[in-house]
Amino acid sequence: MENKRIVMASRPAGWVTESNFRIETVPVSAPKDGEVLVKIHWLSLDPYMRGRMNDTKSYAAKQEIDAVMVGGTVGEVVESKHPKFRVGDQVSGMFGWQQYGLSDGTGLNKIDASRAPMSAFLGVLGMPGVTAWVGLLDICQPKEGETVVVSAASGAVGSVVGQIAKLKGARAVGIAGGKAKCDYVVNELGFDACIDYKAGRLNDDLRAAAPKGIDCCFENVGGEILDAVLKQMNAFSRIAVCGLISQYNATEAYGVKTFQSILTNRIKVQGFIVSDRMELWAKALPELIGWVASGKIKYRETVANGLESAPKAFIGLLKGENFGKQLVKLV
């Protein structure tokens, strides 16, 4: 039995290219006592992976050259010598960009695919969904009637942020790239407004969409979008800094010109990464499952087929070409 896997061949300088990856075929190892072999059905592609590819200090261990690319996965147990897992169990774990994964059980969790499809446990019911929950409800803490702005609003995280904001009685304003994404965010997800940052009227459109100013910003993008939002933040507002995707491939950092708004408006800004807040998963996940099962939270997936398609799909994700959660279907 063979395992195809994708390793990082070289570190990118600026934009990632397909040449930064290499596909390999290796034999599948049989599990030893206490181990379990998982056949991976779905691979998650996420912006954080770009940070791991750099040779710089970040919030997690960097991706090593020639090692399998990091990544969240869901799949099915096909062989088990582990007392807690049985053949046929559906599980999530960080196996990375490959077809099979071997585990001693650490970080491997059974998922209950009876209430949502397996792939949802990589998106709305996985790291992105819990990230949205933590950043919005634990950091931003929007009150009823307040205005929440979220960038990358049609993405795996942003789409959940706005829908939770609505459930909590706040006004949800999205920022996304292009009319199709904005239409989806407003018409299907139920945001109050969405601004197409590609239309070139960011400041004016934001003022119109948030006439009472902005109380909470869930930041996924950074750069000019962050500057535009900072200009219209209210006194005592909150910013959860979840991602800065506009900067990940930049060779020169964007200079944030409206930092002074943090002082003038006594804004609280908090950078966060969901894995620091594992204690909140047990609270967030059941809520998210309930909202998804009852149709209160909707989601969309963009699916690339086959492991070989992962590098191209990942580059597309960084350019905003995906629509909702970007997945790779392996089975």
Place this chain on the structure above:
Amino acid sequence: MENKRIVMASRPAGWVTESNFRIETVPVSAPKDGEVLVKIHWLSLDPYMRGRMNDTKSYAAKQEIDAVMVGGTVGEVVESKHPKFRVGDQVSGMFGWQQYGLSDGTGLNKIDASRAPMSAFLGVLGMPGVTAWVGLLDICQPKEGETVVVSAASGAVGSVVGQIAKLKGARAVGIAGGKAKCDYVVNELGFDACIDYKAGRLNDDLRAAAPKGIDCCFENVGGEILDAVLKQMNAFSRIAVCGLISQYNATEAYGVKTFQSILTNRIKVQGFIVSDRMELWAKALPELIGWVASGKIKYRETVANGLESAPKAFIGLLKGENFGKQLVKLV
């Protein structure tokens, strides 16, 4: 009896000049029932006044043209028809840039000048001292052994920040302009290190002074200094944004290039202004009085003589020409 006062004649565009002010002489009004007349001994000059002079939204009402310049003062009651104040009482209040102030008692507080000179109640025992206390102890919350960096370290606020940090067992690193200020900060105030930002080696000097990285930043300056500090902040560090004096006279805003550190290091950034936290004065002030009376906290004052000297002294303050708390002596 005459009252000399300084009004704002015009709003500055960029750097403040003396032509933005005008001196006037008007009669002193006698207090009516419920009012008290104060002869002002000392006027406080503070960076926040620059923000008030702009025609833009800020954390406080803007300074109106032709109105007496805003400012904290201490003085002595010379006439009273107010039941709570007697002739001879020493008081602090926001009378602004003038020789006499009339008050109905709102915002007027008696000071106990038996434990420190009257002028100290405009500095280490007034708004700047309490600002240091709130930003450091309520927002940054340094733990023993952590490293605290404070910019404008020889100033009225920064000098207190570093000394409290030392009292709490933290490493105190100052940033100041020039060797004389740095020598004072280390040799007289007891900071562990001080970096002269004018020496042109900010990044290297900061790395040497904070070898374990920075856990708390008390920001008074902004611009390049903030960028240098952000680069060396530790995971889960805290920044209290108290002031951005480098930006107050800038006609083009500096772009903060290291904003991404807030995400990577999950930094909490909090803009604050001490008047939002009036409930903490009652806790902060007795502690500060105790530390000053016992010699644990030292301070220095730069005194300009006579009301006419206020505009020039204020411009000098914005340029960093003062050394410690900038005051104007009126009596």
